[in-house]
Amino acid sequence: MSSPDYSKGVAYAHGQYLPIGQASIPMTDWGFLRSDATYDVVTVWDGAFFRLDAHLDRFFRSCTRWRLDPGLTRDQVTATLSQCVRLSGLRASYVEMICTRGQPPWGSRDPRLAVNQFYAFAVPYVWIANAEQREKGLHLMVSDIQRIPAASVDPTAKNYHWNDLTMGLFAALDAGADSVLLVDAVGNIVEGPGFNVFCVSNGVLVTPGEGMLEGVSRRTVIEMAHSLGFEVQQRALPADELRAAAEVFVSTSGGGVLPVTVVDKQAIGDASPGPMTRKLVQTYWDWHTDPAYSLPIDYSL
Amino acid sequence: MSSPDYSKGVAYAHGQYLPIGQASIPMTDWGFLRSDATYDVVTVWDGAFFRLDAHLDRFFRSCTRWRLDPGLTRDQVTATLSQCVRLSGLRASYVEMICTRGQPPWGSRDPRLAVNQFYAFAVPYVWIANAEQREKGLHLMVSDIQRIPAASVDPTAKNYHWNDLTMGLFAALDAGADSVLLVDAVGNIVEGPGFNVFCVSNGVLVTPGEGMLEGVSRRTVIEMAHSLGFEVQQRALPADELRAAAEVFVSTSGGGVLPVTVVDKQAIGDASPGPMTRKLVQTYWDWHTDPAYSLPIDYSL
Numbered sequence: 366m367s368s369p370d371y372s373k374g375v376a377y378a379h380g381q382y383l384p385i386g387q388a389s390i391p392m393t394d395w396g397f398l399r400s401d402a403t404y405d406v407v408t409v410w411d412g413a414f415f416r417l418d419a420h421l422d423r424f425f426r427s428c429t430r431w432r433l434d435p436g437l438t439r440d441q442v443t444a445t446l447s448q449c450v451r452l453s454g455l456r457a458s459y460v461e462m463i464c465t466r467g468q469p470p471w472g473s474r475d476p477r478l479a480v481n482q483f484y485a486f487a488v489p490y491v492w493i494a495n496a497e498q499r500e501k502g503l504h505l506m507v508s509d510i511q512r513i514p515a516a517s518v519d520p521t522a523k524n525y526h527w528n529d530l531t532m533g534l535f536a537a538l539d540a541g542a543d544s545v546l547l548v549d550a551v552g553n554i555v556e557g558p559g560f561n562v563f564c565v566s567n568g569v570l571v572t573p574g575e576g577m578l579e580g581v582s583r584r585t586v587i588e589m590a591h592s593l594g595f596e597v598q599q600r601a602l603p604a605d606e607l608r609a610a611a612e613v614f615v616s617t618s619g620g621g622v623l624p625v626t627v628v629d630k631q632a633i634g635d636a637s638p639g640p641m642t643r644k645l646v647q648t649y650w651d652w653h654t655d656p657a658y659s660l661p662i663d664y665s666l
Numbered sequence: 667m668s669s670p671d672y673s674k675g676v677a678y679a680h681g682q683y684l685p686i687g688q689a690s691i692p693m694t695d696w697g698f699l700r701s702d703a704t705y706d707v708v709t710v711w712d713g714a715f716f717r718l719d720a721h722l723d724r725f726f727r728s729c730t731r732w733r734l735d736p737g738l739t740r741d742q743v744t745a746t747l748s749q750c751v752r753l754s755g756l757r758a759s760y761v762e763m764i765c766t767r768g769q770p771p772w773g774s775r776d777p778r779l780a781v782n783q784f785y786a787f788a789v790p791y792v793w794i795a796n797a798e799q800r801e802k803g804l805h806l807m808v809s810d811i812q813r814i815p816a817a818s819v820d821p822t823a824k825n826y827h828w829n830d831l832t833m834g835l836f837a838a839l840d841a842g843a844d845s846v847l848l849v850d851a852v853g854n855i856v857e858g859p860g861f862n863v864f865c866v867s868n869g870v871l872v873t874p875g876e877g878m879l880e881g882v883s884r885r886t887v888i889e890m891a892h893s894l895g896f897e898v899q900q901r902a903l904p905a906d907e908l909r910a911a912a913e914v915f916v917s918t919s920g921g922g923v924l925p926v927t928v929v930d931k932q933a934i935g936d937a938s939p940g941p942m943t944r945k946l947v948q949t950y951w952d953w954h955t956d957p958a959y960s961l962p963i964d965y966s967l
Contacts, residue, residue, distance in 0.1 A: 385694065389693055390698060392677055392690055397697065397698045399828040400829065401829065474860075476832055486693060486694075489773070510817070510818065511817040517815070518829045525699060526701055526819075528702065528732070528819045531767075538776060550817065
């Protein structure tokens with residue numbers, strides 16, 4: 366018997382740890398058949414979780430919002446995520462925790478009778494932007510697809526309802542852009558697939574104030590801005606204001622602060638990452654060594 | 667080696683048929699992690715598919731809409747569904763066909779690079795209403811949750827974006843109702859979890875005209891109504907008009923035409939299934955023996 370190959374990542378399912386490629390969920394879990402699930406993603410950088418507390422806070426809030434019970438305490442979730450990372454040996458990792466509805470007894474459609482399930486996995490760190498995009502800046506398109514509104518699905522509780530984002534992404538990629546921004550019913554910018562967005566407008570940082578996920582990376586940007594003395598406004602952001610901005614960037618667990626230099630095929634500023642963006646990128650990575658935000662993982666098995 | 671227990675249902679996954687309880691999808695399939703999938707459900711009654719052609723038409727239309735390719739021809743899908751039913755031995759079955767995005771190569775977020783996957787399963791026929799509810803009528807609640815609008819996700823292409831329906835269902839069940847109806851942004855009735863809705867208003871059948879799934883059972887009701895000489899209007903249906911209707915029923919693959927006798931704790935008519943509803947229930951089952959709509963399954967192995 367050779368030991369399992371954990372190099373591509375490790376998952377936790379039904380009480381077991383296994384290579385990510387072997388991990389599955391039951392076909393009949395409502396987490397799949399009704400997208401009845403919540404999740405959160407925390408990153409590991411240089412062998413330490415970044416802002417794990419904030420992600421756990423939100424994960425348990427999301428569970429409560431959707432009436433899901435992962436059946437694990439906060440410490441047990443932390444231990445499970447740590448074990449996924451430890452087994453993988455990954456020093457930089459994208460770590461996802463998931464709670465699904467499970468399924469009610471056959472024939473019942475009462476979600477209150479389902480036994481909820483907890484899953485997790487750790488895979489190599491995921492960058493939304495590759496090295497060249499991080500240096501030169503992303504090219505985004507503004508879609509006319511409306512992000513699912515809060516009156517339908519609460520965007521502050523994480524969920525897998527991504528069809529609008531995915532269809533927008535297809536169109537943006539087809540048009541030669543790197544990713545997409547969705548709008549609300551009146552044309553204000555909301556968010557993109559896996560990221561929040563900011564721009565510099567008249568010297569002030571502006572980011573949408575409602576209708577989007579309240580990203581932990583978004584919160585980190587706001588906190589960094591305050592510490593750097595940048596003014597931040599959380600408010601409606603019309604697409605035209607974004608297009609006319611001096612700087613644009615996105616915030617995401619998939620790379621932190623990522624510059625955007627083209628929107629709808631038009632250059633932002635001089636089409637290179639601006640000074641406030643560069644300062645926030647630098648600060649983002651600096652904060653990864655702050656003990657207040659980082660939790661080192663013990664990799665000894 | 668004993669033969670597998672197919673009595674609870676049979677699934678098809680990755681080229682194999684297996685007991686439903688053993689069927690799974692990869693944890694990393696975007697069909698789960700981004701609810702990036704489509705599906706359709708056809709029923710088997712008395713050993714024959716009911717309106718399989720209509721369901722296949724819609725399944726392939728949904729695939730095209732979401733840029734999914736099941737990788738099987740129409741005949742191959744039919745053969746796969748038939749084999750699931752045949753192995754199960756079920757004479758009355760709920761048969762689901764699914765196409766998921768699969769996943770792009772690790773590190774990529776380009777859905778165009780994913781290899782789409784086809785899954786299917788056949789399980790015992792699912793009734794949305796139990797025997798007592800079918801006789802006495804269902805009790806529905808009108809939620810103030812808005813069904814995800816068409817500007818975000820096209821409701822005519824089937825998808826698993828059910829959080830709004832599931833949260834509405836929780837609230838309805840908590841309040842003692844059997845299920846829920848969701849509304850649109852201006853308060854018109856749209857649909858419920860797994861069903862369309864009709865009412866009899868001034869002697870005319872009324873059903874919402876947009877914002878909802880164009881159910882095959884809904885279409886069957888409209889066709890039956892025409893054959894019975896009932897007038898049908900597909901138009902906006904205000905919640906108050908529904909509450910004041912003489913009759914209310916839902917249409918679903920999970921039981922056909924199901925009477926509704928209470929809405930928001932108020933009786934519809936005399937709180938028993940009305941004459942037009944009863945006629946449509948009878949006609950629905952009569953049509954199951956019409957060769958134009960039924961395709962017998964060869965159960966010989």
